[in-house]
Amino acid sequence: MKYFDDKSGNRWSIDLSVGHLLDIKSQLKIDLLDDGSKIPGDLGAWVSILYIVLEDQIEQRSMKPKDFAKQLGGNVLQSAVDAFMEEYADFFSHLAPAKAHLVRGLWSKLKELEQAKEKIAVDALGKVSFNLVELSE
Numbered sequence: 572m573k574y575f576d577d578k579s580g581n582r583w584s585i586d587l588s589v590g591h592l593l594d595i596k597s598q599l600k601i602d603l604l605d606d607g608s609k610i611p612g613d614l615g616a617w618v619s620i621l622y623i624v625l626e627d628q629i630e631q632r633s634m635k636p637k638d639f640a641k642q643l644g645g646n647v648l649q650s651a652v653d654a655f656m657e658e659y660a661d662f663f664s665h666l667a668p669a670k671a672h673l674v675r676g677l678w679s680k681l682k683e684l685e686q687a688k689e690k691i692a693v694d695a696l697g698k699v700s701f702n703l704v705e706l707s708e
Contacts, residue, residue: 573654573661577642581632583625583651585658591624592662598623603659610656610677617652618643624655 572586592604599619602609611617618640622629629639643651656674663671 573658575647575650575654577647578644579642581642583628585624585651585654587624587655587658587662594623595620608673608677610674610681614648617648617655621651621655 572584574582574584576582589604596602596604599616601611601616601620611620621643622636622639625639629636660671660674663674
């Protein structure tokens, strides 16, 4: 079981089950049970995945889906997705160790790719210069 804290400091536990993965497949058409390479790239899909996995906790806290989403700032969403991916890899560690290794490797490479893209953007912005005074005229 993995954890993350939302913007208000509420702790959420991710305890992945086959039922969750089947719900993700049926509701979102993302097959994480049989195809570990289907890791979503868009943030909206991640919010939906987290909602499915945390639905019981959300209901226990009498939260609406929109209220839950409002608790997911950028850093919180990143922590939540990281926790999900750790739990997802752990889910397969005994059932299919090779798949667990694949999931960990894919997630690691995706994070490296994001860091490389960030560095390229920062480097490119560092080369851009402009005069704010001239732009305001």
